[in-house]
Amino acid sequence: MKVSDFDYELPKELIAKFPVEPRDSSRLMVLHRNTGEIEHRVFRDIVEYLKPGDVLVINDTKVIPARLFGKLETGGKVELLLVRQPGLGIWEVMAKPARKLKEGKRIYFDEELEAIVKGYGGEGRRIVEFILKSNKDFMEKLEEIGHIPLPPYIEREEKPEDREKYQTVFARKEGAVAAPTAGLHFTEELLQKLKDKGIIIKNITLHVGPGTFKPVKVENVEEHQMDYETYHVPEDTAAEINRAKEEGRRVIAVGTTVTRTLESAAEKDGKVKPGEGSTNLFIYPGYRFKVIDALITNFHLPRSTLLMLVSAFAGRERILNAYREAVKKGYRFYSYGDAMFIL
Secondary structure, X not given: OEHHHHOOOOOHHHEOOOOOOOHHHOXXXXXXXXXXXXXXXXXXXXXXXXXXOOEEEEEOEEEOOXXXXXXXXXXXXXXXXXEEEEEOOEEEEEEEOHHHOOOOOEEEOOOXXXXXXXXXXXXXXXXXXXXXXXXXXXXXXXXXXXXXXXXXXXXXXXXXXXXXXXXXXXXXXXXXXXXXXXXXXXXXXXXXXXXXXXXXXXXXXXXXXXXXXXXXXXXXXXXXXXOOEEEXXXXXXXXXXXXXXXXXXXXXXXXXXXXXXXXXXXOOOOOEOOEEEEEOOOOOOOOOOOOOOEEEEEOOOOOOHHHHHHHHHHOHHHHHXXXXXXXXXXXXXXXXXOEEEEO
């Protein structure tokens, strides 16, 4: 299977730079994967497609202001993106320009915060130790000086409203450096409507890392390696999903992060195990899904692992046909763009 099999033409003007307001007024393409039938709706119409007893699984991760700008002793500018925290005060970061950050180099952010380069990670990454010269908590300091890490394809600087807009209304647990974007379309009112209809809403947590934007650099799809991401499946979520599967009720994933979490946490018989875990599961056509029955997702980059995942779920030809239709109809693409419901 070649990466070029997952390419498509996208006019640049269809890449959404800002979200719509209100959130649930984004467009919704409904794709029936058994027939290939496509419907064009508005996201709040999702209520019509869900049935009492359906289990809707959301990712409650919260995006942290993980982008930091600092200076070296020489005055040279440095940009860091926090990736993961292997220890107390220690972070693995993506650094620009990485070549200047040799071991022992100090980076200064303001009078309260500095960092020392402690070692090297792969692909231009560095391990740094942050030193906070005040009694503030590091996350508190990050809220003060950090920037929301908008995806590079948005091609604009962060605006104050991105702190709220690039966050789901159910974001609770800090740790992501990218939003689980399928969840951005939900409002509190829409969630309440779903509950009132008898839809059961359960959460998992997967802290989305920068690997979600990692380009596939190999020619053969099967050779690509996904980055590891940590997840947590609460006991009540696993129990409800397992009950639903036994009773023939649908499990609907809000996004690719939920899909990867549930499929990673499932045993061979499809039973979902609760607890903490780490996954680098790569889903591409040929994968046999054990848990999810339907998927709410955004429109993904050409040649990306996310496009491969939705192709595995609905079929490559069906997805590429749907994407061609979305381009023709002027749908908005990527993180701040419109949504697709695959059922």
